[in-house]
Every structure is written in C-alpha cells, then in structure tokens.
Amino acid sequence: MDSIKEQIISTLKDVTGLDEIRLEVPPNPEMGDFAFPCFPLTKQLKKAPTEIAKDIQKGIKIKNVEAKVIGPYINFFIDKSILAEQIIKDIEEKKTSFGCKKPKGEVVLVESPGPNTNKPLHLGHLRNILLGQSIARILKSQGKDVKSVNVVNDRGVHICKSMLAYKMFADGKTPESENKKSDHFVGDMYVEYAKAEKDNPEMGKEIQDLLVKWEEGDKDTIELWKKMNKWALDGFQETYEKLNFNIDKEYLESETYKHGKDIIEKGLKDNLFEKDDDGNIVIRLKDKNMGTKVLLRANGTSVYITQDIYMAKLRYDDYKFDEMIYVVGNEQDYHFKVLFEVFEKLKWKFAGNCKHFSYGMVELPEGKMKSREGTVVDTDNLIDEVTGLAREEIKKRYDDLDFDEEERRANAIAMSAIRFFILKFDPVRNFVFNPKESLAFEGETGPYVQYAYARICSIFRKLEDSEGLVKVEDTNLSLLDTESDRKLLTSLSNYPTILEESAKNLKPSTLCHYLFDLASTFNEYYRDISILKAETKELRNARLALLDATRTIIKSGLGYLGIDVLEQM
RNA sequence: GGCCCUGUAGCUCAGCUUGGAUAGAGCGACAGCCUUCUAUACUUUGGAGAAAGCUGUAGGCCGCGAGUUCGAAUCUCGUCGGGGCCGCCA
Numbered sequence: 223m224d225s226i227k228e229q230i231i232s233t234l235k236d237v238t239g240l241d242e243i244r245l246e247v248p249p250n251p252e253m254g255d256f257a258f259p260c261f262p263l264t265k266q267l268k269k270a271p272t273e274i275a276k277d278i279q280k281g282i283k284i285k286n287v288e289a290k291v292i293g294p295y296i297n298f299f300i301d302k303s304i305l306a307e308q309i310i311k312d313i314e315e316k317k318t319s320f321g322c323k324k325p326k327g328e329v330v331l332v333e334s335p336g337p338n339t340n341k342p343l344h345l346g347h348l349r350n351i352l353l354g355q356s357i358a359r360i361l362k363s364q365g366k367d368v369k370s371v372n373v374v375n376d377r378g379v380h381i382c383k384s385m386l387a388y389k390m391f392a393d394g395k396t397p398e399s400e401n402k403k404s405d406h407f408v409g410d411m412y413v414e415y416a417k418a419e420k421d422n423p424e425m426g427k428e429i430q431d432l433l434v435k436w437e438e439g440d441k442d443t444i445e446l447w448k449k450m451n452k453w454a455l456d457g458f459q460e461t462y463e464k465l466n467f468n469i470d471k472e473y474l475e476s477e478t479y480k481h482g483k484d485i486i487e488k489g490l491k492d493n494l495f496e497k498d499d500d501g502n503i504v505i506r507l508k509d510k511n512m513g514t515k516v517l518l519r520a521n522g523t524s525v526y527i528t529q530d531i532y533m534a535k536l537r538y539d540d541y542k543f544d545e546m547i548y549v550v551g552n553e554q555d556y557h558f559k560v561l562f563e564v565f566e567k568l569k570w571k572f573a574g575n576c577k578h579f580s581y582g583m584v585e586l587p588e589g590k591m592k593s594r595e596g597t598v599v600d601t602d603n604l605i606d607e608v609t610g611l612a613r614e615e616i617k618k619r620y621d622d623l624d625f626d627e628e629e630r631r632a633n634a635i636a637m638s639a640i641r642f643f644i645l646k647f648d649p650v651r652n653f654v655f656n657p658k659e660s661l662a663f664e665g666e667t668g669p670y671v672q673y674a675y676a677r678i679c680s681i682f683r684k685l686e687d688s689e690g691l692v693k694v695e696d697t698n699l700s701l702l703d704t705e706s707d708r709k710l711l712t713s714l715s716n717y718p719t720i721l722e723e724s725a726k727n728l729k730p731s732t733l734c735h736y737l738f739d740l741a742s743t744f745n746e747y748y749r750d751i752s753i754l755k756a757e758t759k760e761l762r763n764a765r766l767a768l769l770d771a772t773r774t775i776i777k778s779g780l781g782y783l784g785i786d787v788l789e790q791m
Numbered sequence: 792g793g794c795c796c797u798g799u800a801g802c803u804c805a806g807c808u809u810g811g812a813u814a815g816a817g818c819g820a821c822a823g824c825c826u827u828c829u830a831u832a833c834u835u836u837g838g839a840g841a842a843a844g845c846u847g848u849a850g851g852c853c854g855c856g857a858g859u860u861c862g863a864a865u866c867u868c869g870u871c872g873g874g875g876c877c878g879c880c881a
Contacts, residue, residue: 666817673843
C-alpha cells in the first residue's frame with residue numbers, strides 16, 4: 223500500500239515539478255483511494271484547476287493504478303486485488319502486531335495515577351489510570367520501551383485527617399471487623415473527619431499537631447500512619463489488579479519530601495533563581511507570562527514543586543529515560559509549565575523531553591465530585607455495578623452458562639463498556655458522567671466493537687467443512703472486488719496510521735473512534751455479503767481471509783485500550 | 792488583572808495539529824429491513840416475533856464579528872458564554 227502511495231507521489235512530483243505532494247483521502251470510496259487537489263497550482267500556471275487536472279492526468283502512468291479526473295481533483299484508484307493482497311497477507315503474517323514499529327531502545331516513563339492514601343480511588347483516578355495505561359501500550363506499539371511509575375502522596379495534612387478521625391471515632395474497628403475493603407475504610411474516616419470539623423472548627427489545630435508529631439517521628443503516630451497507609455495501599459492494589467494495571471516502580475512521597483533543597487540552593491548560587499523580599503528562593507518567569515513561583519521557603523522547608531524537581535532527577539538516575547510523561551489533571555497545567563521551565567533553567571538533559579499529559583475533569587450531573595463530602599463515584603463500586611448490568615444482559619441471552627463463564631463474560635463486557643466510555647473522549651475535555659446514560663452496551667461503545675469480533679468468530683465456528691480452507695497465500699484475494707470489500711480493506715489499511723497518530727497526539731480517543739468505525743464497517747459487510755453461502759468455495763475462502771484479518775485488527779486495537787475480546791458474548 | 796482549555800444537530804461528542812469535493816457519529820424521535828453466519832418459537836399455503844445488527848427521515852448561519860486566502864468548522868485578531876489555574880496547599 224505504502225509503496226503504491228509513494229509511487230503516486232513520485233510520479234506527481236515528476237509531472238508537476240513540485241517538491242512536496244500532499245495526497246488526500248477522498249470523502250467517499252467511489253472517488254478512489256487517494257486524491258490530488260490541483261488548487262495550489264492555479265496561481266503559477268494561471269489556469270483553472272479543472273484544466274490543470276486534465277493536463278497532469280495525461281502524464282500519469284502507474285502500474286495497477288488508474289488516475290481519473292473528477293473536477294479539480296485527480297483521483298487515484300488502486301487495483302483492488304493489489305490492495306487486498308498487500309494488506310491481508312501483511313496482517314496474516316504480523317497478527318496483532320500489525321502496525322507496530324521496531325523497538326529503538328528509547329525509554330519512556332509514564333507517571334500515573336499519583337493517589338493520596340487518605341481515600342479510595344474515584345472516577346478521576348480511573349480516567350487517569352485508563353489514559354496512562356492505554357497511552358503506555360500505544361507507545362509500546364511505536365517501539366518505545368515504556369515503564370510505568372507512580373508517586374504516592376502518603377504524607378501530609380490529608381492523611382492526618384483520616385488518622386485523627388480514626389483515633390476519635392474508630393473505637394478499635396478495622397477493615398476486617400467491618401468487612402470492608404481497606405482503602406474504603408480509610409476513606410470513611412476522612413469523610414467522618416470532614417463532618418466533625420464542620421461543627422468543631424478547632425479540630426484544624428489538632429491536625430497541625432498531628433502533622434508535627436508525625437514529622438518528629440512520634441512512635442504512636444508513625445505506627446498508626448503505617449497501619450492506615452497499608453490499608454490504603456492494599457486496597458489500591460486490589461483495584462489495580464481488577465484493572466490489570468501494573469506499576470514498575472512506586473515512589474513514596476514520605477521518602478522524598480525532604481530532598482531537593484540542595485538542587486534549589488545550588489541553582490541560587492549559579493544565579494538561575496533568586497531570593498524574594500521575604501527570603502524565599504523563587505523563579506521569575508515574567509517574560510514567559512508565568513509570574514513568580516516559590517521553589518523553596520525562606521525557612522528552608524520544601525514546597526510541592528521542590529519535590530517534583532527532586533523526583534525528576536531521581537527518576538532520571540533510575541531509568542535514564544528519553545521521555546517522561548506525567549499523566550495529571552489539567553488543574554495542574556500551570557504547575558507543569560513552571561516545572562519544565564525549571565528543568566530548562568537547570569539545563570538538565572531531559573528538560574525538553576518532559577510532557578504533561580493533561581486531561582479534563584470528570585463531573586457528575588450534580589456538579590464536581592468532592593471526596594470530603596462523599597459525592598464521588600467510586601472506582602470499585604462502578605466496576606461492580608456495571609458488571610452486574612452486564613451479567614443481566616448475558617442472562618437474557620443464555621440461561622445455561624456455567625458460573626465461571628458467565629463471570630468471565632460479564633467482567634470482560636463491563637470493563638469494555640467502562641474503558642471505552644472513558645477513553646473515547648478527547649483527553650483535554652471535561653465530561654459529565656451520567657450513570658444512566660453512560661453505561662450503555664449499544665451504540666458507540668466497547669461492547670459494540672466486541673460484538674463485531676464475536677460475530678466473526680461465530681462465522682468461523684459455523685464453518686463445517688474447514689478442510690476446504692486453504693492458507694492465505696493460496697487464497698485468491700483478487701476476488702475481493704466489491705465496494706464492500708474495498709471499504710473494509712481501506713479501513714484495515716488505515717490502522718497503522720491511526721496508531722501512529724494516537725501515539726503522537728497522546729490520544730487513545732483516536733483509536734476508539736477508529737475501532738468503532740471499523741466495527742461498523744464490518745457490520746455493514748456482514749449484512750450485505752454472505753460468507754458461508756458464497757457462490758464458490760474460492761470466494762468464501764477469500765472473504766474468510768478478509769474477516770480473519772478484520773478480527774485480528776479489532777483484537778489488536780482493543781488490546782491497546784486494555785479491552786479483552788470474547789469469542790462469544 | 793494575567794494565563795490555559797473549551798463552544799459543531801434536542802442531548803453527548805468526532806473532525807481543527809497538516810485549510811479544499813455534499814460538516815460526520817452515537818443517543819433520543821419517527822418510519823422501515825432482515826432472519827441469513829445470532830435467541831426463542833406458534834402455526835394451515837401463511838403469519839407473529841427476536842439483535843450488544845442494519846437502513847431511511849427529521850434535526851446545523853460549526854457561539855458571534857472581522858481578517859488572511861481562489862477557498863475557513865479548521866489559520867489570525869477581536870468579542871461573548873462555560874471550565875480551570877495564577878497560595879510559604881499538596
């Protein structure tokens with residue numbers, strides 16, 4: 223396919239004398255595979271674009287390609303059998319790694335999701351995890367060596383709140399005694415605190431005292447902190463496992479929060495930073511419209527960005543990464559702009575290779591989620607709820623499935639619905655999570671794409687005389703010459719480009735939309751073309767080869783989104 | 792006050808990086824299709840009826856106003872609406 227495209231381009235270069243040719247894909251398949259618009263030539267040739275098109279067309283002769291003039295465009299039609307031949311064989315050979323690039327040894331770190339250990343993971347974290355996880359997979363397909371890192375905010379005021387509430391109200395209860403998932407238990411304490419503080423504002427003072435005790439290493443306080451942190455982290459781990467999320471390395475804030483001072487102080491000596499009137503060390507970025515930001519307090523204690531500066535260096539020492547991607551919500555846009563400016567000032571090697579993968583907030587129909595008030599959609603509950611709905615759907619269709627199989631399917635379908643729903647939005651957008659409307663299994667959803675896969679599998683199951691099947695290289699793929707065939711083939715051939723774009727723009731949503739489109743193209747094919755009842759066995763085999771390639775791509779694409787396929791739904 | 796994101800069908804969103812041929816989906820509404828490779832299934836030729844399926848119809852000054860261009864949803868400037876950020880909080 224590419225080689226033919228390149229032939230077209232080089233021929234056009236010769237004929238037009240232009241250095242660069244940009245081919246377009248026509249709006250509908252009847253107009254060919256590629257098109258060359260003649261508008262840009264009107265000025266220099268002083269002729270109407272339709273005239274120019276006719277002149278150029280005369281000079282074009284490419285094997286297996288027909289050039290037609292349609293108005294101001296030259297449209298190229300690639301011989302269908304060539305198209306089918308190239309794509310299907312390529313997919314057959316590479317399987318789900320079709321579209322992947324060779325590893326180049328470039329190391330990319332993806333940081334996600336950075337939880338606080340005072341409450342369970344909510345919908346915002348879920349979006350973070352799913353985005354981070356799928357972009358990591360997509361980048362791997364482009365040959366990057368991706369490592370997943372996490373930073374755990376396991377110290378500070380927020381943790382002390384859960385701790386204080388535990389001391390005051392828990393009365394010896396534990397997650398085990400209450401039969402509660404351990405991170406939820408900790409989260410409940412946090413909500414308890416917020417409730418209590420409303421009536422007793424003086425509790426704020428106690429929090430500060432507790433924080434000081436913690437920093438001084440008070441034995442009881444540290445013990446409680448360790449206990450509650452473990453509850454939180456164990457709970458997170460359980461959720462990560464449900465999401466099939468593996469972290470290569472976790473950095474704990476409690477171990478790093480005191481570092482970074484020396485870097486800032488050295489920067490001050492080197493005149494990269496300066497002192498403000500109060501004695502704080504700051505970076506001034508007025509020239510970049512970013513104002514002034516404190517990097518180290520006058521009393522020598524660190525602020526959040528101090529830790530982030532240190533953390534970056536630590537990670538660079540650990541991984542010597544070529545690129546670092548921070549998956550963090552868009553409320554931190556400013557923070558990261560400043561952070562990267564600091565890297566530049568320090569002239570760190572990786573300064574230009576850090577990206578903030580910024581994403582929008584998830585809101586509820588009633589407004590923003592607030593964990594203090596308990597108005598959050600919890601990740602674990604959401605997964606359970608959707609799995610329940612999926613189970614109902616399965617029960618409607620089958621009443622004789624054994625329990626394990628039913629669970630396996632319900633789980634795969636539920637996760638596909640959740641993942642696809644969250645990932646199909648452009649990451650920069652905020653979206654409103656409306657439970658009733660969001661958890662559908664029809665339309666532009668994960669299950670719709672899964673269903674296309676299952677339908678193809680069903681055809682192969684019904685194939686009784688499989689001995690009539692031949693290997694792809696012995697299949698006469700030139701028989702795939704209908705409009706339906708072409709549409710499906712074109713869609714398949716676009717897959718590598720989609721992966722590339724998805725990776726370049728950090729947009730799993732591009733892949734979602736493509737997969738929906740591919741599944742929909744297949745469903746049209748399924749309606750219009752009968753496969754098992756094809757006129758000849760040869761034709762049947764060719765169509766089967768096409769569908770096999772289609773299901774391979776669906777499986778591959780869903781894989782990057784973290785969605786499992788099912789042979790039967 | 793400064794900065795960032797965003798405004799496309801009743802609702803939810805693609806498309807904008809790289810300007811081009813009638814602006815695309817999903818949901819919802821209305822009208823249909825098919826029984827095949829999918830669940831159930833009564834009956835007299837026939838009919839009923841089923842989809843994580845398909846088709847059609849209605850629905851758009853692409854927020855508004857200028858500019859650049861042969862050509863703007865796409866680029867530039869302005870303007871209005873929505874969200875966010877600019878703490879010695881993390």
